[in-house]
Amino acid sequence: MQIEHKALSVHLLTATGAVLSMLAMLAAANADWAIMFLWLVAAFVVDGIDGPLARRYDVKKNWAAYDGVLMDLIIDYLTYVFIPAFALFQSGLLAGWMGWVANIVIVFGSVVYFADTRMKTKDNSFAGFPGCWNMVVLVLFAVQPHWTVSLAIVLILSIAMFTNIKFIHPVRTERWRAISLPVAILWVLFAGRAAWVGFHPSSWAIWGLVATSVWLLLAGAVQQLIPRKD
Numbered sequence: 001m002q003i004e005h006k007a008l009s010v011h012l013l014t015a016t017g018a019v020l021s022m023l024a025m026l027a028a029a030n031a032d033w034a035i036m037f038l039w040l041v042a043a044f045v046v047d048g049i050d051g052p053l054a055r056r057y058d059v060k061k062n063w064a065a066y067d068g069v070l071m072d073l074i075i076d077y078l079t080y081v082f083i084p085a086f087a088l089f090q091s092g093l094l095a096g097w098m099g100w101v102a103n104i105v106i107v108f109g110s111v112v113y114f115a116d117t118r119m120k121t122k123d124n125s126f127a128g129f130p131g132c133w134n135m136v137v138l139v140l141f142a143v144q145p146h147w148t149v150s151l152a153i154v155l156i157l158s159i160a161m162f163t164n165i166k167f168i169h170p171v172r173t174e175r176w177r178a179i180s181l182p183v184a185i186l187w188v189l190f191a192g193r194a195a196w197v198g199f200h201p202s203s204w205a206i207w208g209l210v211a212t213s214v215w216l217l218l219a220g221a222v223q224q225l226i227p228r229k230d
Contacts, residue, residue, distance in 0.1 A: 007062035014050045014068055017043045017075035024083050033091055037195040040134050043079040045188060048171060073114055081110040084137035093140060094150050102154045106133055113161045124172035125220050129160040139213050142194045142206050166220035175223055187212040
C-alpha cells in the first residue's frame, strides 16, 4: 500500500468516530446508558490510536486534502462533551436547575477551550482540563455520588479548563509515560467492563476505574509540583 493510501486510511479511521458518536447518541436517546458508554469507550480507543498513526504516516503531507485536526476536534466535541453532557442531564444524575447549570457550563466552556490555540503545552500535555467529560461522566455513572458532589466536580473541572494546571496526554506526554499509558489502557478496560455490567455497584471495575481516573486527573499537576531534573 502506498504511503498516500495509508495516510488516507488514517483519516477514514478518524472519521469512524462520527459513526460511533451517532450510535452513542441513539443509545442515549433510548436511555440505554451502558450501551452509550460502550460506544463512547470505542470512540475513545479510536481517538487514542489515530493520533500516533497520523504522525507515523505524516497525514498532513501525504493526504493534505483532509484536515485531520479539524475532523478530530469535531468528533471529540461530540464524544467528549456533547453526548456526555446530554447523558448527565437526561439520566437524572444532575437534573433540574443543577442539570441546566452543569450542561451550560460544560458545553459553553468546552467549545471555548477547544478553540484555544494555547491548549497544548511544550511537552504535549494540556494547559487546563482538556474537556474529557466522557471520562468524568462515566465515572459519575459508576460511582453515583450525591448530586452536590457531581455538581462540584463539574464546576471545579470547568474552572480548571481555564487555568495553567497541567493535565497529561497519556500517549504524547513523555514524562512518566511508562506508567500513564498502561494506566490509560487499564482505564479503558475498567470503563468497558463497568459499562458492560450496567455499572453494578459491586463490580471490581468500579474501584479500578476510580483509581486510574485519579492518576490521569492528577499526574500532570504532580509533575508541576515536582520539577523535572535535567
